[in-house]
Amino acid sequence: MPPTPTKTGHLVVIGHGPAAHRLIEAVRERDTEDYWQITVVGEEPRPAYDRVALTSYLTDGADLGYPAHDDAVRVRTGERVTAIDRAGRTVTTDAGETLGYDTLVLATGSVPFVPPVPGAGTAFVYRTIDDLDALRARAAGRASGVVVGGGLLGLEAARALQGLGLETHIVEMAPWLMARQLDEGGGAMLRRHIEALGLRVHTGVMLDRVEADAVRLAGDTVLPADVVVFSAGIRPRDELARAAGLEVGERGGVVVDDACRTGDPRIYAIGECALVGGQVYGLVGPCLSMAEVVADALFGGAARFAGADTSTQLKLMGVDVASFGDPSADALNVSYTDPVAGTYKRLVVSDDAGTLLGGVLVGDASAYPTLRACVGASLPAAPDRLLFGGTEAVAGAMTEETMVCSCNGVSAGTIRSAIADGGLTDLPTVKACTRAGTGCGSCVPLVKRILDEELTSAGIPVSRALCEHFDHTRAELFDIVRVRGITTFSGLIAECGRGRGCDICKPVVASILASLGTGHILDGERAGLQDTNDQFLANMQKNGTYSVVPRVPGGEITPEKLIVIGEVARDFGLYTKITGGQRIDMFGARVEQLPQIWKRLTEAGFESGHAYGKALRTVKSCVGSTWCRYGVQDSVGLAIRLELRYRGLRAPHKIKSAVSGCARECAEAQSKDFGVIATEKGWNLYVAGNGGMRPRHADLFATDLDTDTLIRYIDRFLMFYIRTADRLQRTASWLESLDGGIEYLRDVIVADRLGICDSLDAAMARHVEDYTDEWRATLEDPERLRRFVSFVNAPGTPDPSIVFEPERDQIKPVIPEVVSR
Amino acid sequence: MTQVLDLAPVSVRWQDVCDYDDLPPEDGVCALVGGEQVALFRTHDGRVHALSNLDPFSGAYVLARGIVGSRGGVPTVASPMYKQVFDLTTGRCLDDPAVRVPVYRVRVSGTRVEVART
Numbered sequence A: 001m002p003p004t005p006t007k008t009g010h011l012v013v014i015g016h017g018p019a020a021h022r023l024i025e026a027v028r029e030r031d032t033e034d035y036w037q038i039t040v041v042g043e044e045p046r047p048a049y050d051r052v053a054l055t056s057y058l059t060d061g062a063d064l065g066y067p068a069h070d071d072a073v074r075v076r077t078g079e080r081v082t083a084i085d086r087a088g089r090t091v092t093t094d095a096g097e098t099l100g101y102d103t104l105v106l107a108t109g110s111v112p113f114v115p116p117v118p119g120a121g122t123a124f125v126y127r128t129i130d131d132l133d134a135l136r137a138r139a140a141g142r143a144s145g146v147v148v149g150g151g152l153l154g155l156e157a158a159r160a161l162q163g164l165g166l167e168t169h170i171v172e173m174a175p176w177l178m179a180r181q182l183d184e185g186g187g188a189m190l191r192r193h194i195e196a197l198g199l200r201v202h203t204g205v206m207l208d209r210v211e212a213d214a215v216r217l218a219g220d221t222v223l224p225a226d227v228v229v230f231s232a233g234i235r236p237r238d239e240l241a242r243a244a245g246l247e248v249g250e251r252g253g254v255v256v257d258d259a260c261r262t263g264d265p266r267i268y269a270i271g272e273c274a275l276v277g278g279q280v281y282g283l284v285g286p287c288l289s290m291a292e293v294v295a296d297a298l299f300g301g302a303a304r305f306a307g308a309d310t311s312t313q314l315k316l317m318g319v320d321v322a323s324f325g326d327p328s329a330d331a332l333n334v335s336y337t338d339p340v341a342g343t344y345k346r347l348v349v350s351d352d353a354g355t356l357l358g359g360v361l362v363g364d365a366s367a368y369p370t371l372r373a374c375v376g377a378s379l380p381a382a383p384d385r386l387l388f389g390g391t392e393a394v395a396g397a398m399t400e401e402t403m404v405c406s407c408n409g410v411s412a413g414t415i416r417s418a419i420a421d422g423g424l425t426d427l428p429t430v431k432a433c434t435r436a437g438t439g440c441g442s443c444v445p446l447v448k449r450i451l452d453e454e455l456t457s458a459g460i461p462v463s464r465a466l467c468e469h470f471d472h473t474r475a476e477l478f479d480i481v482r483v484r485g486i487t488t489f490s491g492l493i494a495e496c497g498r499g500r501g502c503d504i505c506k507p508v509v510a511s512i513l514a515s516l517g518t519g520h521i522l523d524g525e526r527a528g529l530q531d532t533n534d535q536f537l538a539n540m541q542k543n544g545t546y547s548v549v550p551r552v553p554g555g556e557i558t559p560e561k562l563i564v565i566g567e568v569a570r571d572f573g574l575y576t577k578i579t580g581g582q583r584i585d586m587f588g589a590r591v592e593q594l595p596q597i598w599k600r601l602t603e604a605g606f607e608s609g610h611a612y613g614k615a616l617r618t619v620k621s622c623v624g625s626t627w628c629r630y631g632v633q634d635s636v637g638l639a640i641r642l643e644l645r646y647r648g649l650r651a652p653h654k655i656k657s658a659v660s661g662c663a664r665e666c667a668e669a670q671s672k673d674f675g676v677i678a679t680e681k682g683w684n685l686y687v688a689g690n691g692g693m694r695p696r697h698a699d700l701f702a703t704d705l706d707t708d709t710l711i712r713y714i715d716r717f718l719m720f721y722i723r724t725a726d727r728l729q730r731t732a733s734w735l736e737s738l739d740g741g742i743e744y745l746r747d748v749i750v751a752d753r754l755g756i757c758d759s760l761d762a763a764m765a766r767h768v769e770d771y772t773d774e775w776r777a778t779l780e781d782p783e784r785l786r787r788f789v790s791f792v793n794a795p796g797t798p799d800p801s802i803v804f805e806p807e808r809d810q811i812k813p814v815i816p817e818v819v820s821r
Numbered sequence B: 001m002t003q004v005l006d007l008a009p010v011s012v013r014w015q016d017v018c019d020y021d022d023l024p025p026e027d028g029v030c031a032l033v034g035g036e037q038v039a040l041f042r043t044h045d046g047r048v049h050a051l052s053n054l055d056p057f058s059g060a061y062v063l064a065r066g067i068v069g070s071r072g073g074v075p076t077v078a079s080p081m082y083k084q085v086f087d088l089t090t091g092r093c094l095d096d097p098a099v100r101v102p103v104y105r106v107r108v109s110g111t112r113v114e115v116a117r118t
C-alpha cells in the first residue's frame, strides 16, 4: 500500500508501548503527504512511556512519558481492543467502539508469566506504572518481600523492593542467577555481589505455594513475605491474534515473516508480542527495530528484520554484568576469575580458536562493546588481549557486517559509509546520522574508534577537541589564554568556544587561569568552574562530607602542631588518618564546618595542603643526613624548600615529589613526578615517575646538581609541563607522548632549544611571589564564605542526611541507600 | 532575569526559598523545602531550575555542588561525585537514560525564588 497523494489510509495500532510509539514516530517522520491517518488504542490509562526506565518511577518518581505524538495521531488510552474482524477490517474495543482499518499493527507486548502455584493470585507483577503503584501501596509499613525469579527483571524488582524498605529474598528455580545470560561462574560472582548488597538469594529451589504472609518452598523452607512479586518470564499477548485465526507459535507469539507481516497481508505484529524467526524478543532494541521495519513497509520499502543481537549489558545495582553472543556454546572456554576484585570473565571461542562465539563479563564489563562487535568474526587478537586490551585490540578487525550498535542495528559498514558520504568529523553528528550509540550507549567507544580510523585514513586530523564546547586541546587553550591575556571563562568561550561549558572544560580553564596566576579561585564566576573539591577547598567523600588536609611540608611537624590537629579533629568529631603522603587527613566535615576548622588551623600556623586541587600535593622526605647514619645531604630541608616553592601551583594533574638523603631511597623519589636523590656531590634529579594505576620509574634527568641549578631545572620542567600537557595527563604520560622524549626535554630545559626558558623562569617567579594560602584568603572574604552552608534558606541547619556510626573508636559514614538501578 | 513560566494549578503551595541574588550565576545551591533537599540552579539565561539534591548514583545529597554547563544545547549539571550529567529541565540522566531525578517547579516572584511543595 504505498501512499499516493490522492488517497489516504487508516492505520490502527493496538497497544501503546515503546514499540507502538516508535512505529508512529517513524511513520510521522516519513509521512510528508499525510497519507496515513493513525489511531492507536492502548489499554493502560496513559500514553506510551519508557518501560525500560520503570524502576526509576518507583525510586525517584521519574516521569517516564515520551514526548507526545503530533495532533494528527489519535491516541485512545484506557481502552482495550477485544476483537479483530479480518473480513470486515474492523476492530472492536471494550468501550463499544468499532474502528475500520486499512492496515492493522499488533503491538500488544507481553504480560509477566505467573506460575500456577496455589496463592499466586495474591502476588504482584512488575510491568506497568499501575503495577508499581499497587506494589508501593502494599509495601508501605511492611517488613519483608520475596521476588520469584532471578533473571534480569527479577533482580531489578528485588532491588526496588529493598528500596521500599523490605527485607528482600530472591527465589530462582534455575541453579544460578540470570541463568539465561550467564554461565555458572558468572552467576556465582553476581550472587556474591548481590548478597553483599544485603539481598538474600535462594537458587535451584522450587516454589510450593504463596501464603498470606510467607512463601513456602519445596522442602518446607518458609520465607517471610508481606509482598510477593513474580518476575519469572514473560508471555506474549497473542490472544487477539489467536481469536482472529492468525497463526501463533507453540509457546506463544504472533507468527510474522521478516517484514513483520502476519499471514494476513494487512496485519503486522511488532515488539514483544511478535514471533519472528522463531523467536520472541524481550529486549526493547529488537522491538524498536521491528517498528522501523513496518514503518518502512508502510511506504513501500523493503526493510527486513534480520534478527537481533540479544547481548545485554547492564549496571545492575552497581555491578557491571554483560553477556554477548552465545555464551553456552559448546566450544573452547577462556576464563578468568578474580575473587578479590569480584570480576569474572569468560570467552567462548570455536574449537580452532579462530572465531569468537560469545562470552560473559561480571564485575568489569569495560571490554563489552568491543567483544560484542566481534561475535561471529575471527578473533582479532589473543583472547587475553581481548579481555584486557580495550577498544584498540579490536576496532581495526571489524568487517563491514560487524554489528557495532545492537540497540539500533547499526553495522561498522553503515557507520563507515555515513562518515565517508556525509563528510562527518565528530562523534555527535555520527550518532545523530546513524543512531549508533543513542540507545544504551555501550557502543560509543567503538563508534568513536571507527570515526578516528576513518578520519586518519582520509588524512583528516582526528579531533583532539577538549569537549563539545572547545575544538582546542588544553595546550592550545593555555596558549590562547596566555597570549591574548584572557582572564575569564566567559571571555574564552566567547572568543573560541560554544555553548555553556561542562565538567570537562570548565575545570581545565579554571586550572589554566590559576596556573597563570590570575586571582583567587573562588572569585566571581571562577567558583562555578571548579570541581567541588576546588570549590570547597577540601575533598568530597562518599557521603557528601569533606576531608581536610593541612600542609605538612616535607612531612616534618612539631609536637605543638600535632596536638592542634588532634584537638581540632576531636572538637569537630572528625576521623583522622595518616595519609600515604606523610601528613594527616581529617574526614567527615560538613560544608558549614570547613571555615571554622580552617580558622583553628590557620591560627595555629597551618595552611591548605591542596589535597583537593590538580596542584602540588606533597614533597615527601626521608630523615636524611641530620639523623640518619647514611645520609649525605639534608633531604628534609630540601623537601620543605621545594614544597614551599611549588605549593599551590595548579597543573594539568596533581604533582608529587620526594627527596631521599642517599641512594637507599627511603623517600621513593623515583616514583614521583619529580624526585631528588642526594649524592656526595649534590643532587640527582629524576623526572616523570608515577605510582598509582600505572606505575612508572622516573627517568634520570641530571646528576650531581647544586641546589640552585636543581631548582632552576625543576622550575622549567614544571612550567613546560603545565603549558603543554593534556588535561589530566600526569608527567609520566606527558613525557611518553613528547616527541624526542627525555633527550628533547633536556634540550628544552638545559640547552634552551626553544628559547622559552626565560619565560618559564619568569612564570615560576611570578607563581612564587603571588602565592597566598587559599584557606586564609577565603576566610578573609565574606563573599567567598557565602557558599559554605548546607542550605541557602536554612544556613544554621546541618544536612540531616549525613549520619555516622562508630568504628574502632572513631566515626565512619553511614552510606545512604543507592537508589539508582 | 526571566520569569519561569508558571503552569502550576492554583492549588500548588509555593514556598519562598531565597533571594534571586542568592543564586550564583551558572552554579547551584541547596534549599530545604518541606523537609526535602532541593538543588537550585541559575543558568546563564537567568532561568532557575530545581532538581532533587539526591545524587541517585552515590546516594549522597550533593547535586547542588556539581558543575553547571550544557550538552548539545541542553542545560546540565554534572554530579560532583561520579560525574554523571543530568538535564536540568527534565532531571533525566544523559549518561544513563534509565535514571531520572525528580524535578521541582520553581518560579521567580519579584526578587524572590519560590519552589512548589509536593
Ligand code: SRM
Residues within 6 Å of the ligand: A539, A540, A541, A547, A548, A549, A577, A578, A579, A580, A581, A582, A583, A584, A585, A611, A617, A618, A654, A656, A671, A672, A689, A690, A691, A692, A693, A694, A730
Ligand atoms: C588520602 C590518601 C590515601 C591515604 O589515606 O593515604 C589519598 C586519597 C585519595 N587519592 Fe590518592 N591518596 C593518597 C596518596 C596517594 C599516593 C601515595 C603518595 O602520594 O605517595 C598515590 C600513588 C602515587 C602517585 O600518585 O603517583 C596515590 C594515587 C592516586 C591516584 C592515581 C594517580 C595515577 O597517576 O595513577 C588517584 C586518582 C587520580 O588522581 O586521578 C588518587 C586519588 C585520590 C582521591 C583524591 C580520590 C578521590 O577523588 O576521592 C582520594 C581522596 C583524598 C582525600 O579525600 O583526602 N590517588 N594517592 C593519600 C593522600 C596523600 C596526601 O597526603 O595528599
Ligand SMILES: Cc1cc2nc3c(=O)[nH]c(=O)nc-3n(C[C@H](O)[C@H](O)[C@H](O)COP(=O)(O)OP(=O)(O)OC[C@H]3O[C@@H](n4cnc5c(N)ncnc54)[C@H](O)[C@@H]3O)c2cc1C
Residues within 6 Å of the ligand: A014, A015, A016, A017, A018, A019, A020, A041, A042, A043, A044, A051, A052, A053, A054, A055, A079, A080, A081, A082, A107, A108, A109, A110, A126, A127, A128, A153, A156, A237, A240, A270, A271, A272, A273, A281, A282, A283, A284, A285, A287, A314
Ligand atoms: C521493569 C522493566 C525493565 C526493563 N528493562 C529493560 C532493559 O534494561 N533493556 C531492555 O532492552 N528491555 C527492558 N525491558 C523490556 C522492555 O520494556 C520491553 O521490551 C518493551 O517494553 C517492549 O515494548 P512493546 O511495545 O513491544 O510492549 P509493551 O511495552 O508491553 O507495550 C504493550 C502495550 O500494549 C497494551 N495492550 C496489550 N493488549 C492490548 C489490547 N488488546 N488493547 C489495547 N492495549 C493493549 C499493553 O497494556 C501495553 O501498554 C524492561 C521491562 C520492564 C518491565
Ligand code: SF4
Residues within 6 Å of the ligand: none
Ligand atoms: S587507593 Fe586512594 S583512591 Fe583508592 S580507596 Fe585508597 S585512598 Fe581512595
Ligand code: FES
Residues within 6 Å of the ligand: A404, A405, A406, A407, A408, A436, A437, A438, A439, A440, A441, A442, A443, A444
Ligand atoms: S549498543 Fe546500545 S546504543 Fe549502541
